[in-house]
Amino acid sequence: MGQVLSCRPLVPGRSRSKTGKDVTESCSDLSRPQTPLEGLPVLKKAKGHYWYPSNGPKILDACGGAGVACLGHGRPDIIKAVNTQMKSATYASYAHFQTPPVQELSDWLIKSTGGEMQKVYVMSSGSEAMEAAVKLAVEYFRWQGQSERTNFIARHDSYHGTTIGALSVSGHHARRAPFSPLLSPTRFHHISPCNPYRQLPSSSSSTPDWPAYIAEKVAELEATFTTLGPQTVAAVVLEPVVGAALGCVPAVPGYLAAMKAVCERHGALLIFDEVMCGMGRTGWLHAWQGEGKEPAGVVPVPDLQAIAKGFAGGYQPASALLVGRKVAGAMERDGGGRVFTHGHTYQNHPVVAAAALVVQRAVEREGLLENVRVQGELLGRLLRERLGSHPNVGDIRGKGLFWGVEFVKDRVTKEPFEPGLGIAERVHKVAVGGFRVLVYHGQGCAGGGRGDHIMIMPAYTISERLVGEIVERVAGAVEEVFRRL
């Protein structure tokens, strides 16, 4: 199996199966030809922490689908708020009207960043938000009279979206491969990720020399600026906690601030992709805010930030681009005449905004970020207790309710399994089939498309009891897969 970033179909085209039955193509394995959806269960309903397939017992949702369902499924209060908005306006064209939900949501988001972000574009997918971030970075520098700034530096083994610009930024082998002729290698450049498990030797006796590790990363970024010519770089693009591409790998404390300092030194922008790790998933509304909570932590505020997934928790397809002071200031300067040359038909959709607003208000009102931190700590501890010494578990890492388990053939050498064995997919299948728990599976965490991982990302409302149940079921599935191997 290749690098699976999503269990959901990415290409919802209809096709005919051999039996003549109409099936929808799925893309659960992105490095192999797409397989039909025939094998997937039909979903009858989803409620609370469970999926109810039309056949068989309910399935415990340990990953919110693709890390989306942060409040669980089918909450009447959210559905009611979405319906209420539908009754007043089902749609409004962003070029013609402002709408109360978009205004309120934008104000709320700006406030949530302590005013660091100053403008909001509401969209529908993470890819759209990242695509917009890339374009706005380029346009910002045009306004500044620096149109030569068109280079981007991102990282290997990263995923930032499926559209051409967002995919160009991504350093994701399997997803890029079929489209490589379209992905400009002269504009999008990749450096190594911050992935200590894969980059540092294992040592149970001493803590790694983090300042030295970060200094190496800084040197690599500096060298890339120098090679490209610092005045040609528009932005550095990072995912603060790497989600699907690496399996929940948090940045080493201090790394993001160090990367920001390099950007500032060279006048480039810093773009954070918080599509998966943002909106509370790490225990802080914005993942970068959590950095400030580390000892002597400096808060690495980005210039542009993409959010999605937990933004509206799946109650509507919602994403947003948040624009920081510097770029927003340039738009407002000289009478505010600068307009971002960009727009989607469904941008600033009032129903999308209403859903995001009510989801975020629920997270705030119910103190769910605290629950994410508390249950997240428990989840990490129980995963380590239960699976930490399994001979095929190489690493367990994460933050908040965002945990990854990486599988290896050999714990000492960290050698990954052959991709063709599809270890992560097997765990996923046994977890659903035998243990009735849904986890998110992927490949690529060892670099170059190798390495298997699963991700556990339950809803922010998860209880201690269900955290324990998730760990027991997941551990059962892992043990079963390796027993059979």
Ligand SMILES: Cc1ncc(COP(=O)(O)O)c(C=O)c1O
């Ligand atoms: C970090 C990250 N960025 C961008 C995207 C793209 O988002 P979408 O699939 O909503 O277009 C994803 C999707 O998984 C993601 O995980």
